[in-house]
Amino acid sequence: MPLVDYKAKYLDLKTKYQETVDLAWRLGFEQGAQQAQLDQVQQQQQQADQMAQAANGQPQPGQPGEEGEQPGVPGQEQPGQPQSQNPNGDELDQHISKLEGMLGKSEIDSFQLQDLKKTLNDIRSLQVQINLSKSMESIKNTKMGKLNKSMSLSPKTQANLPEPAKKALSMQEKIVGDVFAKWAKDESQAATDITSILNIDGITKK
Amino acid sequence: MHGITSHSKDQIKRVVEDLFDKTALRLLGPIPKLHHKKITLLGFAEGITLATLFVQAMNNRWLNNTEQDVITGILGGAFGYIEALKSKTSNAISERIDGLAREARIAKETIPESKLNEVIQEELGKAKSGMERIAASEATKTRNLGSLMDITRKAAETGETDPTVCFLVVKDNVTCKECIKIHLMPDGVTPRLFKLSELKGGYHVRGEDFPSVLLLHPHCRCTMIMVPQGYGFDKSGYLTFIGIGHDELEKQRAA
Numbered sequence: 339m340p341l342v343d344y345k346a347k348y349l350d351l352k353t354k355y356q357e358t359v360d361l362a363w364r365l366g367f368e369q370g371a372q373q374a375q376l377d378q379v380q381q382q383q384q385q386a387d388q389m390a391q392a393a394n395g396q397p398q399p400g401q402p403g404e405e406g407e408q409p410g411v412p413g414q415e416q417p418g419q420p421q422s423q424n425p426n427g428d429e430l431d432q433h434i435s436k437l438e439g440m441l442g443k444s445e446i447d448s449f450q451l452q453d454l455k456k457t458l459n460d461i462r463s464l465q466v467q468i469n470l471s472k473s474m475e476s477i478k479n480t481k482m483g484k485l486n487k488s489m490s491l492s493p494k495t496q497a498n499l500p501e502p503a504k505k506a507l508s509m510q511e512k513i514v515g516d517v518f519a520k521w522a523k524d525e526s527q528a529a530t531d532i533t534s535i536l537n538i539d540g541i542t543k544k
Numbered sequence: 545m546h547g548i549t550s551h552s553k554d555q556i557k558r559v560v561e562d563l564f565d566k567t568a569l570r571l572l573g574p575i576p577k578l579h580h581k582k583i584t585l586l587g588f589a590e591g592i593t594l595a596t597l598f599v600q601a602m603n604n605r606w607l608n609n610t611e612q613d614v615i616t617g618i619l620g621g622a623f624g625y626i627e628a629l630k631s632k633t634s635n636a637i638s639e640r641i642d643g644l645a646r647e648a649r650i651a652k653e654t655i656p657e658s659k660l661n662e663v664i665q666e667e668l669g670k671a672k673s674g675m676e677r678i679a680a681s682e683a684t685k686t687r688n689l690g691s692l693m694d695i696t697r698k699a700a701e702t703g704e705t706d707p708t709v710c711f712l713v714v715k716d717n718v719t720c721k722e723c724i725k726i727h728l729m730p731d732g733v734t735p736r737l738f739k740l741s742e743l744k745g746g747y748h749v750r751g752e753d754f755p756s757v758l759l760l761h762p763h764c765r766c767t768m769i770m771v772p773q774g775y776g777f778d779k780s781g782y783l784t785f786i787g788i789g790h791d792e793l794e795k796q797r798a799a
Contacts (some may be wrong), residue, residue, distance in 0.1 A: 343733050343780050357717060463658040498712050498735075498783045503691065503767050506601040507714075510683045510765075513592055517571050517679050521563075521672060528563045529664045532637065533657065535555045541548065541645045541655055 379432070430465050434458065546649070547642035556641070557634045563668075564630035564675075571626075571679055572619050594619060594686045601690025602697075611693050618689065622682040629678065633671040637664065681762035688768055692757050695740065695770045707770050708793050709743070710735035711755060714765040722748075726755050727766055729796065733781040737771060737793040 437458045499507070548556075573593035598615045599607065607615070640663045641655075648655045699707040711727040712735060713719060729736050744756040759766055771783065776792035778784050786792070 342731055346733055346780065353717075459656070459658070492715055494733075494781050495712055495714060498769070498781075499767060500603075500769065502600060502603040502694075503712075503769065506597060506687050506690065507765060507767060509592060509597050509600055510687050513571065513594065513597060514676075514679050514683050516592070517567060518672075518676060520570060521567055521675060524563050524566055525668050525672065528559050529661065529668060531559045532556055532641075532664055533660060535552050535559070536548065536641065536645075536655070536660065538552075541648060 383432075430461070430468070434461055434465070437461070547645040548638070553638045553642070556638050560634040560637060560671075561630060564626055564633070564671075567675060568623060568626045571682075572622055575619050575623060577620075577623050594622065594682060597683060598686050598690040601687045602694045605694070605697065614689055614693065615686070618682065618686050622678060625678045625682070626675070629671060629674045633667060633674075636670075637667045640667065677762055684762060684764050685758045688757055688759050691768045692740075695768065698770055699740070702772065704773070706739050706741050708737050708773075709740050709768050709770055710737050711759075711766040711768050720761065720764075722750060722760050723764060723766055726753070726760065734777045734796075735781065737796050739793070 437454060440454060496504070571594060573591070573595050595615055598618070599605075602611065641660065644655045644659065644663065695707055695709060699705070711723075713723050713727050715724075724732060727736055728734065738754065742754050744752065744754055745758075746756060747758055748756040748760040757768065769783075771792060774785055774788050774790050775783055776786040776790055776795065
């Protein structure tokens with residue numbers, strides 16, 4: 339019959355339990371914060387609604403929940419525009435909706451219209467970047483993301499591993515980590531270089 | 545209708561080449577195939593490369609001809625993978641931008657910078673994950689082939705023709721189930737023993753019962769060690785001297 343090391347099992351279970359509690363707490367906290375933000379946004383919208391109705395006697399364009407029925411002149415859709423990942427809740431989305439609403443108004447002249455369209459495009463690309471950086475941050479919290487953190491050897495592994503092997507193991511982590519820390523820097527430089535090559539060629543616009 | 549000029553394509557290729565060559569130089573060191581490249585790396589880095597890792601895994605021994613040949617093969621193989629990824633990335637970026645430029649010229653417009661950045665970021669992102677896979681798997685392979693060479697030398701010194709080995713698992717919240725299943729006994733504590741001749745020489749295929757000297761997956765942190773004659777594991781999995789003539793492998797397989 340195989341011998342079972344109950345102490346090791348207990349410690350293992352304890353670590354797992356602590357990690358689960360930590361994770362649950364963090365998720366709960368994040369959800370709570372998100373909900374609070376949503377509530378606040380809704381409240382602000384209700385207030386804005388009331389004020390707008392009092393002033394005009396009719397609803398304002400670009401209200402949340404009316405994304406599909408925005409007042410826009412036909413042909414003013416922006417083809418290829420990145421779509422928002424969170425169309426109902428985000429504050430940035432509300433500003434975009436407002437801008438879209440302004441674009442629909444007839445009193446704006448063509449110069450202002452172009453300017454507004456450009457601003458709207460910029461905001462949308464900014465929104466994509468923000469969402470991307472948020473996603474990158476959340477990837478860091480996943481299991482694969484945690485692989486990059488420096489590892490700690492258990493006392494048993496410490497005792498069983500010969501010293502050169504321990505050094506080799508940490509060296510392996512260092513090599514891979516260093517290569518990618520520097521890759522990130524070089525990558526952004528390469529992207530800039532490619533863009534400037536094409537700028538010189540005259541086929542891009544800012 | 546034309547896209548980007550051939551001169552721009554060449555320049556893009558050169559930018560991508562620089563990115564990959566710098567990374568190759570950092571990972572592999574100044575190997576002969578990189579000698580003709582004009583790359584300068586500035587900084588105070590210690591210059592730890594795969595060759596350094598191999599020597600470290602070999603217990604800092606002086607390499608004989610066979611061992612030098614092994615590390616040359618590893619570096620050559622890794623360089624081949626990097627070169628293949630480099631040309632794939634370079635072609636993909638050029639082709640996609642060429643397509644965008646053609647579309648833009650047909651529409652008598654210019655390419656919006658946001659669209660261009662999106663294409664570049666996507667292709668460089670793919671390249672990064674490819675490089676990560678290459679670096680992680682080649683580093684794992686190098687470390688374990690170094691350990692294998694070290695074990696072979698130790699076995700020759702002690703007169704063992706087929707040494708007994710085991711894999712020490714780094715156990716934490718990211719340890720994979722395959723490593724636990726293959727490298728540990730069912731108690732999840734004691735390392736499983738193998739004869740060196742039983743190990744696979746190529747990359748591991750999930751579901752196989754015997755491990756590989758190249759380990760089980762790219763980010764594998766398990767380490768192969770030799771279990772000398774007379775040594776075994778106690779209840780907690782610590783390697784200890786049991787007695788002269790003790791055969792831990794036989795004991796494990798009899799249980």
